[in-house]
Amino acid sequence: MAEGSRNSPSQENLLLDYIHRLEKLKQDRMVVHIHLSELRPFNRRDQHIRTAASNFNPLVSELHGQIFTLKNADIFFIFKKPFLAEVETIVQKIRFLFSDDPLVTEENPKLPAFANWYDADSEFSAILGLAQSMAQAEQKRQSVVRARMDARAALKAKQQQGEPMNPDVLARLETALTRADLSNLVRRQFVCSVDSKLIPTQEFSELFISIKDLRETILPGINVTANRWLFQHLTETLDRRMLSMLAKTDSISISGEISFNINVATVLSNEFQAFDNNVSASRRGSMIIELQKEDVFVDLSSYLFAREYLQEKGFRVCLDGLSLEAIQMINLDRLGVDMCKLIWHPDLVDGGDHIHAILSDLVKKLGRRTVILCRCDHREAVDFGRSVGINHFQGRYVETLIAEDSRRRELLRLKRRIERN
Amino acid sequence: MAEWGSTSTNTNTGFSNSEESQLLDRLNRIENSPAGYFAVHVHLSDLRANNKQPHFIHIATRAFDLLLENYDATLFSLSNLDLVLICHNIPVDEVDLVIDKVRTLFNEDPLAEVDDTGFEDNFTTWHDLSSTEDFAAFLSVIADMSLGAERVAEEAARASALKRARGEPLSPRNLSDLNKKLMSMRISDLVQHQTCLLVRTGGDGEVVFRENFISMGKVRERIAPDTDFFASPWLFQYLTESLDRRLLGVLSEREYDDDFEPISINLNISTVLSRDFQKFHRVIGKRSGNVVIEMQVIDVFADPKTYGYARDTLQERGYRVLIDGLDPLSLQYFDPSILGSDFLKISWSTALQDDGEDRREAEIKEVIAHVGKNSVILARVDTEKAVKWGLSLGINRFQGFFIDRLAEIISNGKKR
Numbered sequence: 001m002a003e004g005s006r007n008s009p010s011q012e013n014l015l016l017d018y019i020h021r022l023e024k025l026k027q028d029r030m031v032v033h034i035h036l037s038e039l040r041p042f043n044r045r046d047q048h049i050r051t052a053a054s055n056f057n058p059l060v061s062e063l064h065g066q067i068f069t070l071k072n073a074d075i076f077f078i079f080k081k082p083f084l085a086e087v088e089t090i091v092q093k094i095r096f097l098f099s100d101d102p103l104v105t106e107e108n109p110k111l112p113a114f115a116n117w118y119d120a121d122s123e124f125s126a127i128l129g130l131a132q133s134m135a136q137a138e139q140k141r142q143s144v145v146r147a148r149m150d151a152r153a154a155l156k157a158k159q160q161q162g163e164p165m166n167p168d169v170l171a172r173l174e175t176a177l178t179r180a181d182l183s184n185l186v187r188r189q190f191v192c193s194v195d196s197k198l199i200p201t202q203e204f205s206e207l208f209i210s211i212k213d214l215r216e217t218i219l220p221g222i223n224v225t226a227n228r229w230l231f232q233h234l235t236e237t238l239d240r241r242m243l244s245m246l247a248k249t250d251s252i253s254i255s256g257e258i259s260f261n262i263n264v265a266t267v268l269s270n271e272f273q274a275f276d277n278n279v280s281a282s283r284r285g286s287m288i289i290e291l292q293k294e295d296v297f298v299d300l301s302s303y304l305f306a307r308e309y310l311q312e313k314g315f316r317v318c319l320d321g322l323s324l325e326a327i328q329m330i331n332l333d334r335l336g337v338d339m340c341k342l343i344w345h346p347d348l349v350d351g352g353d354h355i356h357a358i359l360s361d362l363v364k365k366l367g368r369r370t371v372i373l374c375r376c377d378h379r380e381a382v383d384f385g386r387s388v389g390i391n392h393f394q395g396r397y398v399e400t401l402i403a404e405d406s407r408r409r410e411l412l413r414l415k416r417r418i419e420r421n
Numbered sequence: 422m423a424e425w426g427s428t429s430t431n432t433n434t435g436f437s438n439s440e441e442s443q444l445l446d447r448l449n450r451i452e453n454s455p456a457g458y459f460a461v462h463v464h465l466s467d468l469r470a471n472n473k474q475p476h477f478i479h480i481a482t483r484a485f486d487l488l489l490e491n492y493d494a495t496l497f498s499l500s501n502l503d504l505v506l507i508c509h510n511i512p513v514d515e516v517d518l519v520i521d522k523v524r525t526l527f528n529e530d531p532l533a534e535v536d537d538t539g540f541e542d543n544f545t546t547w548h549d550l551s552s553t554e555d556f557a558a559f560l561s562v563i564a565d566m567s568l569g570a571e572r573v574a575e576e577a578a579r580a581s582a583l584k585r586a587r588g589e590p591l592s593p594r595n596l597s598d599l600n601k602k603l604m605s606m607r608i609s610d611l612v613q614h615q616t617c618l619l620v621r622t623g624g625d626g627e628v629v630f631r632e633n634f635i636s637m638g639k640v641r642e643r644i645a646p647d648t649d650f651f652a653s654p655w656l657f658q659y660l661t662e663s664l665d666r667r668l669l670g671v672l673s674e675r676e677y678d679d680d681f682e683p684i685s686i687n688l689n690i691s692t693v694l695s696r697d698f699q700k701f702h703r704v705i706g707k708r709s710g711n712v713v714i715e716m717q718v719i720d721v722f723a724d725p726k727t728y729g730y731a732r733d734t735l736q737e738r739g740y741r742v743l744i745d746g747l748d749p750l751s752l753q754y755f756d757p758s759i760l761g762s763d764f765l766k767i768s769w770s771t772a773l774q775d776d777g778e779d780r781r782e783a784e785i786k787e788v789i790a791h792v793g794k795n796s797v798i799l800a801r802v803d804t805e806k807a808v809k810w811g812l813s814l815g816i817n818r819f820q821g822f823f824i825d826r827l828a829e830i831i832s833n834g835k836k837r
Contacts, residue, residue, distance in 0.1 A: 167596035167659070174593060228691075228723055229662075232655040233593065268476045273483065294723040298654055300750050301471040304529045309480055312525050325725035330755045 011352055012131075012138040015068040015076055019131040022078065022120060029120035030081055031127050032091060035103070035112050037072040043101045046349055047380065049073050052094045059083060059090075069352065071138055076131075078120070091115050162215075164226030169219065174237045176218055182241050185213050190402060191259070191372055191394045194382055200401045203392060204257035204288060207246075209238050232263075232295075239266040243275040259288035261320055264295050267306040276313060284314035288339065292321050293330065307336055318372075324348060328358060332366060339370040344381040344395065356388055363389040439574065441567035444497045444505055448560055451507070451550055458550035460559055461516060463504040463523065464532065464543065472530045478502055484522045488515065499566060500573040507550075520545055529750075588645075590652030595645075596659065602644040603663045609671045611639045616828040617685070617798055617820040620808065626831045629798070629818055630683035630713050635668055637661070658689070658719075665692040669701045677708055685713035687745055690720045693731040702738065709739035713764065718746040721760065732761060743798070749785050758792040766798045769807045769821070786814050 022029060036049060049069060056077055059065045065079030065087070079087050095114055098104050103111055118127050165173075187210045192200035215224055225231050239262040246260070266272055267289065279287070289310055296303040296319065307317050318339040319332065324347060332340055348355060363371050373385040376395030385393060451458050465478060478498075485496050485506065493509040494516075508516060524544055527533040533544050548559040589595065613636055617629040637660070641650050650657055665688050672686065692698055693714060705712055714735050721728040721744065732742050743764035744757060757765050789797050795818075799811040802821030811819060 167593045167600065167656075171593035171597075227659065229655045229659040230593070233653060233659075236655075268480065273480070294719055297722045297751065297755070298719045300754060301529070302474070305472065305477050305480075305526060308526045308528055312522055323725050325729065325759070326722065329725070329757070329759045331753070334754055 010135075010138055011068050011070050012135040014354075015070070016131045016135045018066060018068070018078065019128055022127075023124065026120040026124050028081055029078055030084060030087075031076065031078050031118040031120055032087060033116045033118070033130065034075040034077070034091065034094065035114060035116075036098075037070075037074045038103045038111055039073070039098055039101050040103075043098055044073050046346065048097070049075075050349075052097060055090045055093055059086065070134060071141065071350070074134070161223035161226070162221040163223060165222055165224050165230050166227075167230065169222055170230050170234060173219055173224070173234065177237050177241060180218065182209055182214075183245055185209050185217070186242075186245065187213075189394055190398060191374075191392055192398050192402065193391045194386070194393050194398070194401065196386070198379075198382070198401055200393075200398060200405055202256070202402070204259055204286075206259045206261070206290070206394065207242070208261060209242060235261075236263050236266060239263055240269075240271050243271055247275050247278045257286040257288070259290050259318060261290040261292070264291060264299065264303050264306050267291075267310060268302060281314060288316045288318050290318045290320040290341070291337075293319055293326055294321075296335070303335075311336075311338075320374075324351070324355065324359075327362060332362075332369065337369065339372060340366075341372045341374045341394070342390075344373050344375045344377075344385075346380075349380070349384050359388040359390075439567070439570045440497045440499050441563065441570040444499075444507075444563055445560075445567055447495065447497075447507060448550075448556075448563065452556065455551045455556060457510040459508050460548040460550055461506040461508070461520065462546040462548070462559070462562070463506070463520070464545065466499075466501040466503045467532050467543065468502075468527060468530050469532075472527055473502060477526070481523050481526055484526070485519055488519050500570045500577065501566065503566070505563070587649040587651075588647040590649045591656045591660075592653070593656070595648060596656055599645055599648065600660065600663050603640065603660065603667070606640070606644055608635060608640075608667045609674075611635050611643070612668065612671055613639075615820055616825055617818060618824050618828050618831075620812070620817050620819055620827075626827065628682060628828065630685045630711075632685045632687070632715070632820065633668065633672065634687060635664055637664065640664065662689050662691060665689055666695075666697045669697045673701045673704045675704075677705065677711075679708060681708065681711055683711040683713065685715055685743060687715040687717070690716055690724065690728055690731045693735065694727070707739070710741070713741045713743050715743040715745045715766070718744055718751070718757075728760075736763075745800075752788045753784055756788075756791070762796070764796050764798055764818075765792055766800045766820070768801045769799050769803075769811070770801070782814070789814055789816060 034052075036044065036052060039048075053067060053069050053075055056065065056067045056075075059077075059079060060067055064083050065077055068076040070076070077087065091114075095104055104114060120127060186207055188205045188207055190200075190202050190205045192202050194200050211224060215222060224234065242260055242262065243266070262272075276284075291303070291306075310317050316338040317336075318341060319330075319335065319337045320341045322330070322340055322342045324342070324345065327340070327342055348359070370392055371390050372392040372394055373381060373390045374394040376382055376385070376393050376397045378397055381395065382393050382397060382401075385391075465473070465481065482496065482498060482504065485494075485504075488494050488506075488511075489496060492511045492515065494511060495507045497505040497507070499505060506516070524533045527544075535542055535544075549555045550559065591599070612633055615632045615634070617632065619627045619629050621627070637650055637657075641648065650660065668686060669688075669692070672684075688698070693716070702709070716728065716731070735742050741763040742761075743766055744760055744762045745766045746768075747757060747765055748768045748770065752767065794815040797816050798818040798820055799807065799816050800820045802808060802811070802819045803823050805823065807821070807823065808819055811817070
C-alpha cells in the first residue's frame with residue numbers, strides 16, 4: 001500500500017534516507033527542489049506530475065541523478081554538479097509545461113519560487129532539514145487520514161448508502177431471494193485484452209448479480225455491504241440462485257466464455273454438483289470460477305480440494321479481489337489458480353518505481369497465469385496496467401472501449417457499403 | 422463449518438448390512454470363478470483429518486461414477502472412509518485414470534504423494550483376485566475391517582448424535598436475538614486467561630503476556646445451549662464483533678498499575694477502529710506497551726488496507742500487534758512478514774509431529790527465519806512434544822494448555 005505500510009517506504013522516507021547517505025558524497029552534488037505542490041489542483045493531476053518527472057529519465061538512467069516524487073507532488077532531483085546546465089534546461093522545460101499556472105505567471109511574493117537550488121556541500125544542513133520536514137509532514141498527513149475513519153465516516157456512509165444491514169433484514173432478504181426472479185438483475189461485464197491502440201478484444205465476460213440493483217429493487221435504503229460478515233453470508237444465498245439460473249440456460253443467456261463468483265463452500269455443496277451434472281464437458285472448459293481471497297484463506301484445505309476438483313472437471317479458477325497488499329503477500333503460483341484479478345487503485349501509480357517494479361516482476365513471474373486489472377474506470381488504469389505488463393482489463397472504461405470499438409466497426413461497415421454503391 | 426448434505430457413507434446402522442459385509446458376500450461369490458477380477462483398495466482413512474471431511478469423501482466417490490456406469494465395477498464405501506473398487510475385466514489404464522483423478526483431489530495430502538521411484542504408494546493397494554494368494558490376503562484384510570466396522574459404525578452414530586446435540590444452526594433468523602442476549606448477559610465471570618511463555622534453555626520461562634478471552638462455548642452454554650454457533654463461519658464472526666465490545670467493556674473497568682503484567686486481547690479490526698476501543702485506550706493510556714492486540718488473519722485478508730490503518734494506529738499509540746489464526750499450511754501460501762506485525766501466532770497441530778516430512782519442515786523453518794524467530798508464537802501447544810518441535814525450529818514463545826501447566830509450575834517454583 002502506498003500509505004502506512006512498513007514494507008513499501010514512502011518517497012519521503014526514501015528521500016530522507018538518500019540525503020543521509022549523501023553526506024559522504026556531498027562535494028560533488030547539487031539538489032533542486034521543484035515546488036509542484038504549489039500548482040493549482042487541476043495542474044497537479046497524477047499524469048501532469050508524471051510527465052514533469054519523466055523529463056529527468058535520461059539523467060536518471062545514466063546514473064547522473066536521483067529523483068524523488070513526493071506525495072504532495074513536489075519533485076526533488078539530486079545530481080552531479082557537471083550536469084547543472086542540463087538540469088537547468090530540464091527545469092525550464094517543466095516550467096513551460098505549467099506556463100498557464102499562477103506559480104509560473106505571477107510574480108506573487110506569497111508563492112515560493114518555482115524551483116530552489118542547493119549546493120549539497122555548502123548547504124547540506126538546509127537540505128537535510130528540508131527532507132526531514134517533508135518526511136514528518138507525510139507522516140502527519142497519514143495520521144490525519146486515519147483519524148478520519150471514525151464516526152464521521154460512518155455517518156457519511158450511512159447518508160450515502162443507507163441504514164447498515166442487520167441480521168433481521170438479512171433474514172428477510174434471504175427469504176425474499178428464494179422466491180424472487182433475479183434474472184433481470186444479472187449483469188455482464190467483459191474482460192478484454194487491450195492493445196497499444198486501445199482496441200479491446202473480448203476474452204470472457206463475468207456474470208454477476210448487481211448488488212446495487214438488488215438493493216434498489218428489494219431493499220431500498222439498506223446498505224447490504226455495511227457488515228462484511230453478514231454480506232458474506234448473503235453471498236452464499238446468491239451463489240445458489242446464480243447456479244440455478246446458469247443451469248437453466250433459458251433464464252439468462254450465457255454465450256461465449258463466462259466467469260462467475262462463488263464461495264468455496266458452494267463449490268463443495270450438492271447444489272454445485274447438481275449444476276455440474278447439467279453442464280456439458282465442453283461447456284466447463286469455457287467457464288471460469290472466481291473465488292474471493294478471504295474465502296480461500298478462511299479454510300485453505302477446502303480451497304485446495306475445491307480447486308483440484310474444479311480444474312480436474314475442466315473449469316478454470318480465478319482468484320478475485322486482490323489488492324496491492326494481497327498480491328504481494330499471497331503466493332499465487334502455489335495457490336495454483338489460472339487467473340487472478342488485481343483491483344485498480346490510484347495508489348498503484350502513486351507507489352512509485354518501487355511498486356511498479358514489484359508488479360512487473362510479479363506479472364513476469366506468473367507467466368502463463370493471467371493477471372487481470374479490474375475496476376478500471378479511467379484510461380489511466382489501462383495505461384498503467386500495460387506499463388507493468390498486464391494485458392487483461394475489466395471495468396467501466398473497458399466497457400466504453402468496447403462501445404467505441406463497435407461504433408468504429410459499424411462506421412467502417414457503412415463506409416464500405418457506401419463505397420460499394 | 423457449514424452443515425453439508427448427508428452422504429451415503431457412515432449411514433449404515435446394522436452390522437449385517439454394512440458395506441464391509443456386503444463386500445465380503447461379494448468376495449465369497451467371486452471366489453468360485455475369480456478370473457478377470459481385481460480389487461483396488463483406496464486408503465482414504467489415512468488422509469489427514471482436515472481432508473477427511475464428509476463432502477470431500479462424497480466428491481471423491483462421485484469420481485467413480487462414469488467407470489461404474491460403463492464397466493462391470495462396484496464401489497464399496499467402507500465405514501472407516503476407505504473405498505474398495507471391485508473390477509471385472511476392465512483395462513488397468515481405465516481404472517488408473519479414475520484413481521489419478523481422486524489422487525489429484527487430495528494432492529496436498531502427504532498420502533497422495535508418490536515417491537520418485539514409483540515403488541511405494543500409500544494411496545492405493547491393488548489385488549489380483551484371480552491369484553489365490555492375493556485373494557486370501559485381501560479377504561483377510563476385509564474380514565478384519567468388517568469386525569472393526571461395528572465399532573466404527575457405533576462411533577459414527579455417536580458423532581452424528583453429538584452433531585444433532587449441537588442444535589439448531591446459527592442463521593440470520595436467530596442471530597439478532599442471540600446478539601441482544603449476548604450484549605445484555607452477565608459476562609465478566611467468563612473472562613479466561615491463557616499464558617504466552619518465553620521458554621529459555623534450562624526450562625526457565627518468562628511470561629510474554631496473558632491472553633484475556635471469552636470462550637464462545639461458555640457464552641453459548643449460558644445464552645443458547647440449543648444453537649450451533651459454528652454452523653456458519655461468517656455469522657460466527659458477526660457475533661465476535663459483539664463479544665469484542667463486551668470484553669473491552671470488562672477490561673476498561675479494571676484498574677491497571679503502571680507495571681501491570683502484559684495482556685493480549687483478540688479483536689476484530691472493525692473493533693480496533695471503534696469508539697469502544699478508544700474508551701479502552703483512555704483507560705490504558707501510556708501503559709499501552711503492556712497490551713498486545715491480536716487480529717485474525719481472515720479479517721486481514723478481507724481488507725488489508727483497513728488492517729494497515731489499524732496496525733499503524735495501534736503501533737503509533739504504543740500497542741504491539743499480533744496476527745492470529747495462522748497454521749503451518751497457510752504459511753506455505755502467503756508471506757506474513759509483509760503484515761508488519763510484532764508477533765505471528767501459528768497453531769500447532771499433531772499433523773506436524775508425525776509428518777516426518779523434511780520438505781514441509783524446511784519450508785516452515787525458512788518462514789520462521791524470514792519473519793524472525795522472536796516474533797513467532799506457537800499456539801495450541803498441548804504436549805511437551807509440541808514444545809520440543811518448536812524449540813528445534815528456533816521458536817521459543819509458546820501458548821496452550823501445556824504451557825498453562827508449565828507456567829503454573831514455574832511460578833510456584835519462584836514463590837518457594
